[in-house]
Amino acid sequence: MSGTAGTEDARAGSELAGPTRPAREPLSRARIVDAALRIMDREGLEAVSMRRLGRELGVEAMSLYNHVEDKDDVLVGICERIVSELRIPTEGEPFARLRTAALDFRAVLLRHPGALPLFAEQHRTIAREPILRPVEAALAALREAGLSPEDAVHGYRALVGYVLGFVAQEVAGIFTQPExxxxxxxxxxxxxxxxxxxxxxxxxxxxxxCDPDEDFEFGLDLLLRGLRERAARRRRGR
Incomplete structure (x- = not known):
């Protein structure tokens, strides 16, 4: 009888104490990068710091270094995460694939405008495998289209530069807030x-x-047409 009463008392005490608090999700590089992306999207790239990340995650900033090398590693992680949102077409006519990729790159950058400086500083990010996948796909499409190795590289740089430059103007408000x-x-x-x-x-x-979509596609199609004509001249041996 006393044993039963003791069990009931313990259960009652547990219920009065309230529900058990769920265990905190372990810290990881993925969680840190997710938090950095949230901060950047809300407050801008300049707001991302190790101390700010610590506050966002409820941990001491020093504990972050058990999972990332430094702030640069976090910024590269942001680029990797953003690139993972890109569709990378691998089938179909080469220039159609490039057009789809450019349209998607613009859309992704407009969702994460704070990342523009990171993609402009490709020396920082280009060496990571996830970021190289769309580069590989674009270069492969340009070569498949018939461009020479030199022209394929020029074409890749022209396409990336066009997207980054156009989006930079969009984000600044040149098209929508000229005043x-x-x-x-x-x-x-x-x-x-x-x-x-x-x-x-x-x-x-x-x-x-001004219609930014129309302007962007006009310029993109001109660029792709020029690359197409250059590939055609090469096939004709001119």
Missing amino acids: AFGPPLEQVAAGLPADGFPALVALLPEMAR
Whole structure:
């Protein structure tokens, strides 16, 4: 009888104490990179620091070094995570694959604009295998299309540079918030001599209209068309 009462008392005491707190998820490189990506997306790349990561994860900053080498390692991890969101087409016509990849790269960068400087500094990130996969896919498509080794590398750099540069302007608001960069173009043009800037004055209505998607695809298609023509000339032996 006393044993039963003791068991019931213990159970009652346990219930009064409340539910058991779940064990904290172990710290890992993946958790650290996830936290860094969250901070970057919310507050910008400059907010990512080892101390800030420690606060985000509820640990001492020094404990992070058991899982990552340093802040640069965390930043590379961010790039790896972002690249993992990319679709890497491996089937279909080479230039169609490149177009799909460029459109997707832009979309991913717009989701994570804080990462733009990291991808611009490719010397920091390029040596990691996950980041090299889309590079390999792009170079393979350019070679399959018939470009020479030299032109394939030029083409790859031109495509990446175009995407990064265009997205940098988008993120800055040049297309959607031009007033942040100075007086409206119409106001500036009104003070210009019409005979000195006839093309600008004539095209002001078009200049005032902006569709970033349309602009991006226009430039991308021009670039791909030029690469296609270069590959065709090489096949003809010219």
